[in-house]
Amino acid sequence: MSLTITIIQADIVWENIDANLEQFTQKINSITTKTEVIVLPEMFSTGFSMQPEKLAETMDGKAVRWMLKTAIEKRVIITGSLMIGESGRYYNRLIWILPNGQMGYYDKRHLFGYANEDQHYTAGNKRLIAQVKGFKINLQICYDLRFPVWARQQANKDETPEYDILLYVANWPEKRSHAWKTLLTARAIENQCYVVGVNRVGKDGNGIYHSGDSMVVNALGETLYHKADDEDIFTITLDKESLEKTIASIPFLKDADGFKIL
Structure with missing residues (x-):
C-alpha cells in the first residue's frame, strides 16, 4: 500500500491572488510524474499577510x-491554506479537496501572536484527519x-495508530529554520509516523526571508527529502508496509500516556 505526494515549494507573490494562482497553475501543469496528492504552502494565494479584511x-x-x-x-487531491472570511470572522484555513469535488477543512489552532495573527484571525478547535x-x-x-x-x-x-502521516503547510522564516527542521523530525519520531512539511521560499512583503527547507521524514526520524532556498517540485511515494514494520519492531506508542484535549 503506497501514497504518492507532490510538494510544491514556491516563492509566493505578496498579496497577489491572481499572480499566485497563475504560478501554481504553471507549476502543477509541469508535473509529469503520476501523483495523488499535491501540497501547497500556508496562505499560498497571498503570503502570510495580516490583511484578511482586504x-x-x-x-x-x-x-x-x-x-x-x-x-x-x-484527478488529484490538492491541499494548502488560504485566508477565509466567514460569518464576520477570518480563518487561516487549510482546505483539502478530493478529485470528486468533496472537501474538508482545518482552521489553524495555534495563531502566531508574535506576528499578531491572533489579532486578525480566529483559532480553530478541531483537528482534521x-x-x-x-x-x-x-x-x-x-x-x-x-x-x-x-x-x-x-x-x-484496536491499538492501531490514529494517523500515518502528519502534514504541515507553512510560511516559516529562515531565521528559525533550525527549529523547523528539528521539530519536524521530533514529531515523526515521537508519533511514529511520516511527517511532511511544505514551506515557502523567498522574501515576503515584510522583508522576511524564507529558506523553504521543506522536508519528508520517516518514523525513525530519517530525512527522505529536504530542499533549502530554491523553488522545487518534488514527488515522493510513501509506503505503508514499511511504516507498519517500524511500529511493530519498536512498539513505543502502546506505552504512551493517554489524555484528551478539551
Whole structure:
C-alpha cells in the first residue's frame, strides 16, 4: 500500500491572488510524474499577510474555486491554506479537496501572536484527519508544529495508530529554520509516523526571508527529502508496509500516556 505526494515549494507573490494562482497553475501543469496528492504552502494565494479584511475570500472565492477546478481536472487531491472570511470572522484555513469535488477543512489552532495573527484571525478547535488509500493524514498549519500535544498520536481501540502521516503547510522564516527542521523530525519520531512539511521560499512583503527547507521524514526520524532556498517540485511515494514494520519492531506508542484535549 503506497501514497504518492507532490510538494510544491514556491516563492509566493505578496498579496497577489491572481499572480499566485497563475504560478501554481504553471507549476502543477509541469508535473509529469503520476501523483495523488499535491501540497501547497500556508496562505499560498497571498503570503502570510495580516490583511484578511482586504484579501480574505469566502469558501466560494476564486482561490477555492481554482483548487476545486484543479483537483477535478488533474484527478488529484490538492491541499494548502488560504485566508477565509466567514460569518464576520477570518480563518487561516487549510482546505483539502478530493478529485470528486468533496472537501474538508482545518482552521489553524495555534495563531502566531508574535506576528499578531491572533489579532486578525480566529483559532480553530478541531483537528482534521483525512483518509486516502488506506492512509490517515493529520492536517496542520505552521505554528502548530511547536505544540506537540495538538499532534500527539493516540492509539485507537484496536491499538492501531490514529494517523500515518502528519502534514504541515507553512510560511516559516529562515531565521528559525533550525527549529523547523528539528521539530519536524521530533514529531515523526515521537508519533511514529511520516511527517511532511511544505514551506515557502523567498522574501515576503515584510522583508522576511524564507529558506523553504521543506522536508519528508520517516518514523525513525530519517530525512527522505529536504530542499533549502530554491523553488522545487518534488514527488515522493510513501509506503505503508514499511511504516507498519517500524511500529511493530519498536512498539513505543502502546506505552504512551493517554489524555484528551478539551
